[in-house]
Amino acid sequence: xxxxxxxxxxxxxxxxxxxxxxxxxxxxxxxxxxxxxxxxxxxxxxxxxxxxxxxxxxxxxxxxxxxxxxxxxxxxxxxxxxxxxxxxxxxxxxxxxxxxxxxxxxxxxxxxxxxxxxxxxxxxxxxxxxxxxxxxxxxxxxxxxxxxxxxxxxxxxxxxxxxxxxxxxxxxxxxxxxxxxxxxxxxxxxxxxxxxxxxxxxxxxxxxxxxxxxxxxxxxxxxxxxxx
Amino acid sequence: xxxxxxxxxxxxxxxxxxxxxxxxxxxxxxxxxxxxxxxxxxxxxxxxxxxxxxxxxxxxxxxxxxxxxxxxxxxxxxxxxxxxxxxxxxxxxxxxx
Numbered sequence: 001x002x003x004x005x006x007x008x009x010x011x012x013x014x015x016x017x018x019x020x021x022x023x024x025x026x027x028x029x030x031x032x033x034x035x036x037x038x039x040x041x042x043x044x045x046x047x048x049x050x051x052x053x054x055x056x057x058x059x060x061x062x063x064x065x066x067x068x069x070x071x072x073x074x075x076x077x078x079x080x081x082x083x084x085x086x087x088x089x090x091x092x093x094x095x096x097x098x099x100x101x102x103x104x105x106x107x108x109x110x111x112x113x114x115x116x117x118x119x120x121x122x123x124x125x126x127x128x129x130x131x132x133x134x135x136x137x138x139x140x141x142x143x144x145x146x147x148x149x150x151x152x153x154x155x156x157x158x159x160x161x162x163x164x165x166x167x168x169x170x171x172x173x174x175x176x177x178x179x180x181x182x183x184x185x186x187x188x189x190x191x192x193x194x195x196x197x198x199x200x201x202x203x204x205x206x207x208x209x210x211x212x213x214x215x216x217x218x219x220x221x222x223x224x225x226x227x228x
Numbered sequence: 229x230x231x232x233x234x235x236x237x238x239x240x241x242x243x244x245x246x247x248x249x250x251x252x253x254x255x256x257x258x259x260x261x262x263x264x265x266x267x268x269x270x271x272x273x274x275x276x277x278x279x280x281x282x283x284x285x286x287x288x289x290x291x292x293x294x295x296x297x298x299x300x301x302x303x304x305x306x307x308x309x310x311x312x313x314x315x316x317x318x319x320x321x322x323x324x325x
Contacts, residue, residue: 041319044311079280083320087280090315094308140255144248147258162307163261164254169272169308181272184306191265191305198262205263212256 012081017072027065030085034061037086038093045097060093067092095170102171110167110175111157139208142201150197155190162187264305270298275309283316 007015007029015026038057039048046053068085075084102110147156161167173183198205275282282299285292293300303310 037319040322041315043318044314078278079284083280083284083316086316086319087276087283087312090312090319091276094311094315098308136252140250140252143255143258144250148248159258163257166307168311169306180308184272187305188265188269188271191261192267194258195262195265205259209256209259209263212252212259 007081009075009077009081013072013075016069030068030082031061031065033082034064034085034089037082038089041086041090042093042097045094056093056097060089060096063092064089098168098171099174102168102175105171105175107172107175110161110172111154113165136211139203139211142203143198143208146194146197146201150193151190155186158183158187159190261305264301266298266301268298269305270302272302272306272309275299275302275306276312279309279313279316283313283320286317287320 007026012026012030015022016030017023035057038060039053042053042056046056064085068088071088075081151159158172161172162169169183169187170180173180176183195205278296278299282292282296285296303313
């Protein structure tokens with residue numbers, strides 16, 4: 001008997017695209033391959049062997065089978081067939097996991113959390129803490145001003161939600177009624193506006209990043225202004 | 229320095245709002261995001277299309293930086309695609325071991 005994952009790509013495609021017993025056997029094998037792959041792949045999110053993981057792996061494998069059969073002709077053969085199939089199943093499983101985890105959180109709550117849920121920012125407290133140097137405080141104030149001037153409140157709220165509070169884009173996109181890809185493009189537009197403005201103002205992003213990450217601001221400086 | 233056009237636009241957009249102030253750790257995250265931002269980026273669909281091929285290349289130990297920089301950049305900026313990549317790598321690595 002051939003081990004399921006030992007089939008060649010062409011063998012998978014022939015069997016799944018055909019009919020009869022060969023197709024049924026391939027479907028059974030692929031379902032088991034996907035279940036096993038999901039059990040391994042999702043252990044960063046769900047405990048190995050847990051009922052939640054088993055249930056999700058089962059459901060996602062089943063849904064993935066249907067999607068794979070529907071899109072068999074889109075497999076371009078640039079990877080092993082099972083790797084491509086894992087990719088499909090993992091997208092389905094993580095999308096469902098995010099949907100469940102965030103289903104009771106409203107869009108308003110995602111974008112405008114209670115004050116005590118905010119991490120690391122405030123529009124009320126003007127102090128950034130005694131550890132911040134004068135240079136650092138100046139840089140923080142400039143970045144804050146640029147954010148306010150370049151982004152709409154909605155864009156800033158989306159950026160905070162995803163980049164700072166770790167809300168999955170998939171979950172946010174579902175609540176907004178848009179595709180995740182569309183949300184990524186919105187975020188890209190916002191980031192690009194900010195970056196262009198920061199560059200125009202002569203802020204050295206590399207130095208800012210190094211200074212803020214290390215808590216070391218000795219080398220932080222504005223290198224040049226290009227905006228007049 | 230704020231450019232003339234920026235100043236005019238800001239004046240047109242409206243008055244001053246309460247200053248936005250945040251912690252250095254927040255600024256570090258934002259700075260990292262800005263540094264990784266490119267004029268042209270792959271979106272989630274672009275990356276999804278190539279993710280299986282990319283994961284196998286990484287698994288084989290190939291240097292992916294020269295030929296797939298846009299994927300690397302996207303994974304840096306998109307937590308959802310990064311999670312899918314990590315899950316795929318886990319599935320593949322465990323399969324090999």
